[in-house]
Amino acid sequence: MGHKTHVVLVTLLLAGCGQFGDAGKVRRLVADEMKDPASAQFRGIALEAVPQDGGTTLYACGEVNGRNSFGAYSGYQRFVVDLTHERVWFDPPAEASDYERLAFDARYRLAC
Numbered sequence: 001m002g003h004k005t006h007v008v009l010v011t012l013l014l015a016g017c018g019q020f021g022d023a024g025k026v027r028r029l030v031a032d033e034m035k036d037p038a039s040a041q042f043r044g045i046a047l048e049a050v051p052q053d054g055g056t057t058l059y060a061c062g063e064v065n066g067r068n069s070f071g072a073y074s075g076y077q078r079f080v081v082d083l084t085h086e087r088v089w090f091d092p093p094a095e096a097s098d099y100e101r102l103a104f105d106a107r108y109r110l111a112c
Contacts, residue, residue, distance in 0.1 A: 023047075026060040030079050033088050039067040043076065047083075048111050058083040059111035080107045 026045055031037035045062035060083055063076040078091040089107055092100040 023060075025083065026062070026081050029081050029083075029086060029088050030064050031066075033090070034064070034066045035069060036067040039073070041065040041073075041076075046112055050110060055084075057085070059107075061108060061111040078104075078108060080104070080111045 023045055026047075027040065027042055030042070031040040034040055041064065043063050045060055048059050048061075049056050050059055060081040062079060064079055065073050065076045068074045080089045081087070089104055091108075092104055
C-alpha cells in the first residue's frame with residue numbers, strides 16, 4: 001500500500017467513514033486501563049492502517065498522562081492500541097525485561 005493510500009485511508013477513518021474512525025475510542029480504551037480514567041490527558045495521537053494476515057489492522061499510538069495511586073500525575077508515557085482487536089499496550093517500566101521493552105518498541109514503530 002503506497003503512502004497516498006495510507007493518507008487517504010487514515011483521513012477517511014478520521015472522518016468517521018470507517019467503524020474505527022472515532023479518536024474517542026482510542027481515549028476510552030487507553031483510559032479504561034488506567035488507575036484514574038477520568039484524569040487521562042492525551043497528546044500526539046496518530047492512526048496507522050497496517051496490512052496484516054490478509055487484512056488490515058488499525059493501530060493508534062500516542063502519549064497519555066494520568067493520576068497515580070497518590071493522586072499525582074505520573075508523567076506522559078507512550079501507548080499503542082490495536083483498534084481492530086481492542087488491545088492496549090503501555091511503555092514498559094524500567095524494571096521490565098529486555099524482551100518486554102523490545103516487543104513494545106516494535107509495536108510502537110509499527111503503529112507510529
